Amino acid sequence: MRTIYSIAALNVRVLCSDRSALFWLLVMPIAFTFVAGIAFSGGGGGDDAPVRYALTVANMDEGGRGEELLEAIVQSDEIDLLMVEGDGPDEEARLLIEDGDRSAALVIPRDYSEKLSAQDPVELTFHRNPERMNPLVTRQAVERVIAKLNAEELAERAIVDAHESVRGTPPPAKELELAQAIRAFVSEELERPSMTVAVERLGRSARSEMPDMGFQHSSPAMALMFILLNGLMLSSMLVTERREKTLARLLTAPVRRSEIVIANLAWRFVVGTLQLWFLIGFGALAFGVDWGDSMLALAIVGGAYVAAVAGLSVLIGSLSRSSRRAETLSLVLSLTMCALGGLWWPLEITPKAYQTVGHFIPTGWAMDAMHNLMSRGYSLSGAMPQVLVLLGFAVVFSAAAVAAFRYE
Amino acid sequence: MSVEPIIRVRNLVKRYGELVAVDAVSFEVAKGEIFGLLGPNGAGKTTIISILSCITSPTSGSASISGIDVVTDSLTARSRIGVVPQEIALYATLSARENLMFWGRMYGLRDRTLARRVDELLDVVQLSDRASNRIDTFSGGMKRRINIAAGLLHRPDVLFLDEPTVGIDPSTRRSILDLVKKLNTEGLTVLYTTHYLEEAEFLCDRVGIVDKGKMIAVGTRDELTESIGATGVIEVRADGLDDAVVDWLASLPEISQAARSDDGLTLNVVRGANLLPTVVDRLTSSGVDIHSVDVTVPNLESVFLHLTGKRLDEENDENNRRD
Numbered sequence: 001m002r003t004i005y006s007i008a009a010l011n012v013r014v015l016c017s018d019r020s021a022l023f024w025l026l027v028m029p030i031a032f033t034f035v036a037g038i039a040f041s042g043g044g045g046g047d048d049a050p051v052r053y054a055l056t057v058a059n060m061d062e063g064g065r066g067e068e069l070l071e072a073i074v075q076s077d078e079i080d081l082l083m084v085e086g087d088g089p090d091e092e093a094r095l096l097i098e099d100g101d102r103s104a105a106l107v108i109p110r111d112y113s114e115k116l117s118a119q120d121p122v123e124l125t126f127h128r129n130p131e132r133m134n135p136l137v138t139r140q141a142v143e144r145v146i147a148k149l150n151a152e153e154l155a156e157r158a159i160v161d162a163h164e165s166v167r168g169t170p171p172p173a174k175e176l177e178l179a180q181a182i183r184a185f186v187s188e189e190l191e192r193p194s195m196t197v198a199v200e201r202l203g204r205s206a207r208s209e210m211p212d213m214g215f216q217h218s219s220p221a222m223a224l225m226f227i228l229l230n231g232l233m234l235s236s237m238l239v240t241e242r243r244e245k246t247l248a249r250l251l252t253a254p255v256r257r258s259e260i261v262i263a264n265l266a267w268r269f270v271v272g273t274l275q276l277w278f279l280i281g282f283g284a285l286a287f288g289v290d291w292g293d294s295m296l297a298l299a300i301v302g303g304a305y306v307a308a309v310a311g312l313s314v315l316i317g318s319l320s321r322s323s324r325r326a327e328t329l330s331l332v333l334s335l336t337m338c339a340l341g342g343l344w345w346p347l348e349i350t351p352k353a354y355q356t357v358g359h360f361i362p363t364g365w366a367m368d369a370m371h372n373l374m375s376r377g378y379s380l381s382g383a384m385p386q387v388l389v390l391l392g393f394a395v396v397f398s399a400a401a402v403a404a405f406r407y408e
Numbered sequence: 409m410s411v412e413p414i415i416r417v418r419n420l421v422k423r424y425g426e427l428v429a430v431d432a433v434s435f436e437v438a439k440g441e442i443f444g445l446l447g448p449n450g451a452g453k454t455t456i457i458s459i460l461s462c463i464t465s466p467t468s469g470s471a472s473i474s475g476i477d478v479v480t481d482s483l484t485a486r487s488r489i490g491v492v493p494q495e496i497a498l499y500a501t502l503s504a505r506e507n508l509m510f511w512g513r514m515y516g517l518r519d520r521t522l523a524r525r526v527d528e529l530l531d532v533v534q535l536s537d538r539a540s541n542r543i544d545t546f547s548g549g550m551k552r553r554i555n556i557a558a559g560l561l562h563r564p565d566v567l568f569l570d571e572p573t574v575g576i577d578p579s580t581r582r583s584i585l586d587l588v589k590k591l592n593t594e595g596l597t598v599l600y601t602t603h604y605l606e607e608a609e610f611l612c613d614r615v616g617i618v619d620k621g622k623m624i625a626v627g628t629r630d631e632l633t634e635s636i637g638a639t640g641v642i643e644v645r646a647d648g649l650d651d652a653v654v655d656w657l658a659s660l661p662e663i664s665q666a667a668r669s670d671d672g673l674t675l676n677v678v679r680g681a682n683l684l685p686t687v688v689d690r691l692t693s694s695g696v697d698i699h700s701v702d703v704t705v706p707n708l709e710s711v712f713l714h715l716t717g718k719r720l721d722e723e724n725d726e727n728n729r730r731d
Contacts, residue, residue: 006513010499017501017542245497249558252461252491253514254483407463 007263029226040214056105058089063113078141097127104135219283220370221343231309232330238317272306292373297380304390305366311397318404337363420469429455431621444612445601452621453601490559490567500544515562529557549580566597633706636714638676645672645699653694
């Protein structure tokens with residue numbers, strides 16, 4: 001055991017003597033986490049400015065109520081109107097959406113004002129391009145404005161009807177006065193509704209601030225990516241040891257071959273684990289990342305993943321004839337596994353076949369486990385299938401590494 | 409040999425497929441001796457050392473260190489030997505002290521015993537003042553000395569030195585040879601492989617000559633030179649030599665061996681103190697342009713020439729070309 005410790009400690013010391021390796025182990029993951037976190041943090045437009053969406057409008061209304069509607073939509077601060085003018089604007093608006101030139105359009109019919117005045121039901125037409133996402137947001141914004149206008153309209157009718165039943169039909173001036181008063185009242189009341197739902201967060205994660213969703217994704221993803229990238233790059237150290245004959249020299253000392261192999265797996269595991277906890281700690285303190293409810297579960301998931309990476313690293317080092325080949329193979333494998341395993345984008349947004357391929361490699365399972373712990377609120381039992389698969393990868397890679405291990 | 413040998417090798421064979429790298433080699437090394445394995449590159453010296461160091465298993469035969477079989481009890485055997493490989497097998501980015509501490513731990517040394525031994529050896533190799541410097545800042549000679557120190561930490565019964573002077577300058581080579589001599593005078597047994605005749609002659613109490621995997625002769629320098637029956641060696645540096653004149657010289661009863669090299673001719677002389685004028689006359693009358701003629705006593709080169717029909721440096725060149 002002391003021999004294994006001595007060999008492992010020596011390799012860690014050799015690694016620490018290489019400043020560029022330390023840079024890649026500690027600094028680069030933080031830099032990438034920061035950049036990716038900012039990129040995924042949402043917002044856009046900067047300076048907390050609300051996002052505004054474009055809505056194409058064909059206003060054919062022959063009265064003034066259509067204009068009122070559009071003014072209310074503009075005041076919602078969510079939508080910019082793109083007006084379609086000329087003959088047949090409804091048809092032109094429809095074609096713009098159909099051809100994919102615009103994503104959403106609202107058509108106000110000719111008899112909009114007339115029907116509203118006659119208290120008849122009126123129907124607006126909303127065209128949307130199903131391939132675009134923003135029409136959903138635009139439609140919700142339009143519906144919110146219409147709901148508000150409907151509420152005002154209903155309240156106005158109710159107050160006029162009530163006046164008629166008690167005091168008779170009001171004179172036009174009085175009717176106008178009543179209508180303006182009730183609309184102002186409704187508008188004001190809708191700003192401070194009488195019924196609301198208060199959401200209270202309880203337990204360990206209760207904080208005044210929600211964690212930044214950008215860092216919530218980028219921190220585990222970049223941690224897994226750099227543990228993989230650095231872990232596999234360490235394979236070249238095994239090639240260097242073979243080239244410089246220090247491995248062969250170890251065989252002339254009273255050291256068992258199994259001790260040398262175990263030490264090579266062990267020190268890679270230790271380095272990966274230290275890197276993992278450094279990044280977890282930094283993510284929590286600097287970026288406010290919520291790593292889930294169970295540190296034990298996180299440790300077990302991380303440990304299983306690091307063990308798989310350590311086994312693969314020794315396997316690559318054993319199979320490669322030169323440091324350059326080991327580094328090239330490590331780089332290609334790392335980047336491929338990051339892309340396929342959902343470390344750069346969620347697997348959930350990829351096609352089914354892509355998701356299946358992502359689960360042939362450790363990164364897919366590790367990211368799943370991280371999501372289960374961090375986003376879905378699972379405990380260790382919820383991540384156990386992923387842990388078992390990762391341990392399976394660790395056993396297979398390590399066994400192959402032992403079989404392929406070469407000293408000269 | 410009257411005392412129990414530290415190294416005993418019996419009919420050692422190592423095959424790699426069809427290639428026989430070591431062919432029924434037997435020899436013994438006594439305690440306190442410097443034993444040299446002399447032979448051209450590719451002769452099988454390193455394979456013999458690899459078997460004795462427990463890195464490679466023999467195909468057949470046996471080998472023991474201090475009575476311990478290197479195959480059946482390799483872990484114990486390895487604790488009795490110190491190995492200095494041909495390459496600088498050290499961690500280049502670590503300091504001399506860190507390297508020695510590590511290799512000491514591999515031999516079971518710990519704590520104060522280890523630290524004391526490291527200090528002693530840094531002193532022996534005269535690098536105490538550079539103990540904290542990284543190996544990759546050292547000169548070739550300094551690296552070689554630390555390489556040797558790493559094999560001595562656990563006070564081995566025997567030290568294996570596998571061509572430790574390959575590729576280094578003459579003054580560094582001399583300092584390495586002096587260090588080995590010094591260690592030997594302090595009681596260390598040494599098995600030293602080399603393809604340099606002068607190193608074997610300078611260092612070794614006894615020499616085993618290896619060629620094409622076979623041990624073709626074993627003995628002290630005197631025993632080996634006497635065994636060829638030569639009383640002198642004539643070395644001629646000349647241009648214009650042809651096979652006819654060399655064959656004529658080789659046919660003389662006073663000459664036991666004649667071998668050409670790139671720059672001349674070597675003749676092993678068995679008798680006849682007045683042979684030199686005959687040789688010179690014959691060469692000049694054949695149109696050979698003589699640059700110099702040396703008459704020396706027989707040496708290991710003469711022995712190698714006698715046994716193989718080739719000069720050792722010639723065989724080295726040939727093997728290097730083949731490699």
